[in-house]
Each structure stands twice: as structure tokens, then as C-alpha cells.
Amino acid sequence: MLPPKIITHLKNITGEENVFTTTADLYTYGFDASIHHRSPEVVVRPHATRQIQEIITVANKEKISIVPRGAGTGLSGQAVPLQGGIVMDLTAMNRIKKIRISDLYCLVEPGVVYANLNKELAKKGFFFPPTPGSGDVCTIGGMVALNASGMRAIKYGATRDYVLGMKVVMASGNLVTLGTYTLKNASGYQLERLMVGSEGTLGIITEITLRVFPLPTKRTLALATYSSLKKAGEGVSAVIAQGIIPSALEIMDNVCIKAVNKAMNLSLPNKEALLLIETDGMNATDEIQKIAAICKKTGADSITFTEDEKEMQQLWRGRKSVLPSLSRYGDNYVSVSLADDMSVPISQISKAIVAFQQIATDHGIIIGTYGHAGDGNLHTKVLLDPNSQDQWKQAEKAVDKIYHTVLDLRGTISGEHAIGISKAPWMQKERRTALQTMENIKKTLDKNNILNPGKMMQWKGSIISYLRYPWTKKEK
Numbered sequence: 001m002l003p004p005k006i007i008t009h010l011k012n013i014t015g016e017e018n019v020f021t022t023t024a025d026l027y028t029y030g031f032d033a034s035i036h037h038r039s040p041e042v043v044v045r046p047h048a049t050r051q052i053q054e055i056i057t058v059a060n061k062e063k064i065s066i067v068p069r070g071a072g073t074g075l076s077g078q079a080v081p082l083q084g085g086i087v088m089d090l091t092a093m094n095r096i097k098k099i100r101i102s103d104l105y106c107l108v109e110p111g112v113v114y115a116n117l118n119k120e121l122a123k124k125g126f127f128f129p130p131t132p133g134s135g136d137v138c139t140i141g142g143m144v145a146l147n148a149s150g151m152r153a154i155k156y157g158a159t160r161d162y163v164l165g166m167k168v169v170m171a172s173g174n175l176v177t178l179g180t181y182t183l184k185n186a187s188g189y190q191l192e193r194l195m196v197g198s199e200g201t202l203g204i205i206t207e208i209t210l211r212v213f214p215l216p217t218k219r220t221l222a223l224a225t226y227s228s229l230k231k232a233g234e235g236v237s238a239v240i241a242q243g244i245i246p247s248a249l250e251i252m253d254n255v256c257i258k259a260v261n262k263a264m265n266l267s268l269p270n271k272e273a274l275l276l277i278e279t280d281g282m283n284a285t286d287e288i289q290k291i292a293a294i295c296k297k298t299g300a301d302s303i304t305f306t307e308d309e310k311e312m313q314q315l316w317r318g319r320k321s322v323l324p325s326l327s328r329y330g331d332n333y334v335s336v337s338l339a340d341d342m343s344v345p346i347s348q349i350s351k352a353i354v355a356f357q358q359i360a361t362d363h364g365i366i367i368g369t370y371g372h373a374g375d376g377n378l379h380t381k382v383l384l385d386p387n388s389q390d391q392w393k394q395a396e397k398a399v400d401k402i403y404h405t406v407l408d409l410r411g412t413i414s415g416e417h418a419i420g421i422s423k424a425p426w427m428q429k430e431r432r433t434a435l436q437t438m439e440n441i442k443k444t445l446d447k448n449n450i451l452n453p454g455k456m457m458q459w460k461g462s463i464i465s466y467l468r469y470p471w472t473k474k475e476k
């Protein structure tokens, strides 16, 4: 518990109603959507940049850690406060301040929810495309801090591709403006880019300028089924190699198909794998027909496509439900985010998914594989009994092999969910030549190490720590 004078100071800054200290509140804010948990000592919910500056100034002086937080949907423990300290809930800063279609940008506060922004942009025929699966709840601040993306990244890119500028409160309490309101900018270091993917470790983002894009006039969606996972992977590379860039190209293996059918009462074809392929724009129908022919030629058992909005929504519902459905796969299993988000060069997809399956078999665990195969980004979820220490140990070994496979294939250990705790040891391997530079940047911008300490390059030890599951709970 922090000294009462600090709590009083925070209450003076934000108002008593925006400072939370009950055990229930602190316990709740100790989670995100990862396997980790640690309660903070206080939660504070600012409503203005000025308040954030004052809070951070106090924290810096007293050397208290601060973890900024959006919706808490991060999958790698980024918003879990490893040192207790302050969790700063930014969801009250949720104003869309400007939409300037004539300049192709919008200006938002960090707590704006992705789907709410797109609802407003759609009224003007525009959108902010990254489309994370959590888009109905996650915040733009969280998306920028993790460089989130999703199923449309193959055609439209990730959050970083849309960030034109931002305002950031630094650990010193200073407010800095980074980037511009223009589409082009070659004016000095691209520091707004440095903040993208910084996971709350370099500053607190209080305003973001995002590029917006016109909504496509039309979409079509194809469903291709396969009796071999390897062939499905080969189908992905074959489609891309033809020079047609779909607006989404998703893969689901049989574990995922079964889990979704069971949990959502759907009837997706019970095959080894399926691909969902979307095209958009004026040539959508023509392109999907060409893609269908390629899939057929490269081993799809069946391929159907639709332009009916309801049917498309139903198919996407199946895909978007994979993550929550996996925990319903078997009676004692939960789905845990381990090795959940790697990217490989597109031509290596097939090798990667076949290797993941073999690793699961070798370790006697169940792994579901799905993801944005079209851009090489695969998700695996390990299904295990969280009360079995043996399964956790096997899972950790399997994860290590998965990441080494990915690195051997010239991939990256995170395509979109970022590092936090769960991927830190492997990021440290992948980025070993850059780690000292990262640490130097961190030290320069946050000399007291108060901003989300202990994550990314600072994490030490096994990721099977600070688990949210009761048997290993190690609250300090």
C-alpha cells in the first residue's frame, strides 16, 4: 500500500471518485487478457492531460511505478503492474476531438474504443483499418502502444502505418508533441514511430492523430476447406504469389474449428483446416474468382464464396470467436496465450504450422493454430489444465521450440500482440543486437524507470511467473 499522503495527493489531482483502493478494485486491475496477474497499490483515472502530468510528476519524485492501461485486453501481460504501484486507467479520456476528412486524419484521445471511432468514421464513408479481433473494446492508446493490427493488415497494414502524430507525457512530466497533421513528414527523427510499440514504457500518450482511409465499396468472402493442414498453408502462399492481395486471408486448424462449433453452436466444416479469404473494392468479385481457382488447383477440397452481408458476418463470427471458444474445447482445459503470435515469411507458413503440430504431439499437449496467414502472422494457443504443473512445464518447453522454429524460418516472435512478459525471453534472443540500444533509450527517457518497469528487455527469468492461476499465485 502506498503512503496515505500519496493517495491524498492523487485524489486532489483527479477527484476522490477517480482513485480506487479497495481490494476488489486492485485485484481486478491486476489482470489483462494474458496469463499473468499482479495487483497495483492504487488505480487512478485521469480525465485530462494536465492531470496526467501532475500524477507522473509525483510518481517520478517518489519513484513509484506507473502502468498506463486502456481496456486491458493485451495478451502478453503488458498492463500487469509488476511492481504494484499505480495503474493509470485512461478509458475516461475517450473523446474523438476532430475528424478532418479533407485532410485524411482524425484526432482522438487514447481511451477511444476502436469500434466507436470506426462507427463515427463510417458516417463519412471512411475507416481506420487495422481491425484487431478485440476491436469492440480495445482502445486506440492500447493499439498504438502495442502496434496492434488484425486480419486486414495484409492489405491495409498495422496501427503504425496510420499514426501521423501524437502528444505524450514523458516521465519527467513534460508534454511533447511528436509527428505532424500531414500525410508526409521528413522533419527529423520519427519519434512518434518510437512510441508505437513502446508498451507504456516510454511515455503516456494523451492524444493521437491517425490517418483515415475510404471504406471499400464492396466485399466478398470465400471459404476454402482442406483435408491437410500443410496443403492449406501451401494454398496461402499460392494465393499471394499470384499477385492478388486479399483484404483478409485467415486460417483455422481442426482444433479451432471444433472449439468454435462447440462453443458457438456453429457448423463450420469439420476439416483439417479452412481458409477464409476476403477481397474488397471494385474488383472484389473478379479477384475472389481467381483466388477460388488457385485454391482448387493447390488442393482445396471445396471452395464457396458469398457477397451476402449476413452470411459473411456469420463466417467472421466463427473466426472471431476462436480465442474465447478454445477454452471450451475440453472439460478441464483453458486456452492460454503462450507463443500466441508469431510471424513468418508467407512462403514459410506451411512449414511453420506443420512444425507446431509436431511440437504439440511431442510434448503431449494440445495446440490450436489460427491466424492471419495471408501476412504470415500465426496464432497458437496452448490448451492445458491450469492446475497441472507438469502441463505448464511441457507447455514452456513446447513454446521454446515453437519460437526457435519461427526464428529459424526468419520470422519474428510477435507479429501483433507485442512482448510484455510472455514473450520477453525470446524477444531478447531475437533482438539481441539491439537490446542495449533499447535499454539506453529507456534510460534516457525514464531515468528512474517508473514507466511500466520490468517488461520487454527488462524481464528476467521464466514466463511461468506471476500467473493468474491460484496454485502458482505469488503476490508480493
Ligand SMILES: Cc1cc2nc3c(=O)[nH]c(=O)nc-3n(C[C@H](O)[C@H](O)[C@H](O)COP(=O)(O)OP(=O)(O)OC[C@H]3O[C@@H](n4cnc5c(N)ncnc54)[C@H](O)[C@@H]3O)c2cc1C
Pocket: 032, 033, 067, 068, 069, 070, 071, 072, 073, 074, 075, 078, 079, 090, 110, 131, 132, 133, 134, 137, 138, 139, 140, 141, 142, 143, 144, 145, 146, 147, 148, 149, 150, 151, 199, 200, 201, 203, 204, 205, 206, 323, 324, 416, 417, 452
Ligand atoms: C479476444 C481478443 C482478441 C484480440 N485480437 C487482437 C488482434 O487481432 N490483433 C492485435 O493486435 N491484438 C489483439 N488482441 C490484443 C489486444 O486486444 C490489442 O493489443 C489491443 O490493442 C490492446 O488494447 P487495450 O486498450 O486493451 O490495451 P491494454 O491491454 O490496456 O494496454 C496494452 C499496453 O498499452 C499500454 N498503453 C495503453 N494505453 C496507453 C497510453 N495512452 N499511453 C501509453 N501506453 C499505453 C499499456 O501500458 C500496455 O503496455 C486481442 C485480445 C483479445 C482479448
